[in-house]
Amino acid sequence: MCRSALLVAVGILAVFSLLASSGAAWGAANWTVHLAASSSGEAQSQAIPAAPVATSACAVPASGKKVTVTWAAITHATNYGVYQSTTTATGTYTLQQTVTVATWTSGTLAAGNYWYEVVANIGTNWASVKSAATAQRTISSTTCA
Numbered sequence: 507m508c509r510s511a512l513l514v515a516v517g518i519l520a521v522f523s524l525l526a527s528s529g530a531a532w533g534a535a536n537w538t539v540h541l542a543a544s545s546s547g548e549a550q551s552q553a554i555p556a557a558p559v560a561t562s563a564c565a566v567p568a569s570g571k572k573v574t575v576t577w578a579a580i581t582h583a584t585n586y587g588v589y590q591s592t593t594t595a596t597g598t599y600t601l602q603q604t605v606t607v608a609t610w611t612s613g614t615l616a617a618g619n620y621w622y623e624v625v626a627n628i629g630t631n632w633a634s635v636k637s638a639a640t641a642q643r644t645i646s647s648t649t650c651a
Contacts, residue, residue: 586626621642
């Protein structure tokens, strides 16, 4: 019994040695995946989109206290979610609107401070992380800044 266990151990070591000497490139280039005839399935993969960059907000002077937010478009994005905070740049953000273009203009804003972030969405299952917050935009009671 000791002899057969030794032969099995030597046999396994010989197989590992053969695989190791064949190199990792052989294994990487020669993997084959089969799907049994009675099976069915579907798989798709796509990278999560990057966060929109160059997000900026511009207060529209003397025209109803509105802010326009613009950002760089993301390839394959189906829409974008525009989020607003009225507390701080790191505060709580709420979704203002979902748009299909790389710009958004707010409705008339009350006096206060505003920050914006944008999320890119691909289809219904993939969303990027939020962009960096825009610089603070202050809406005063008389003018936009």
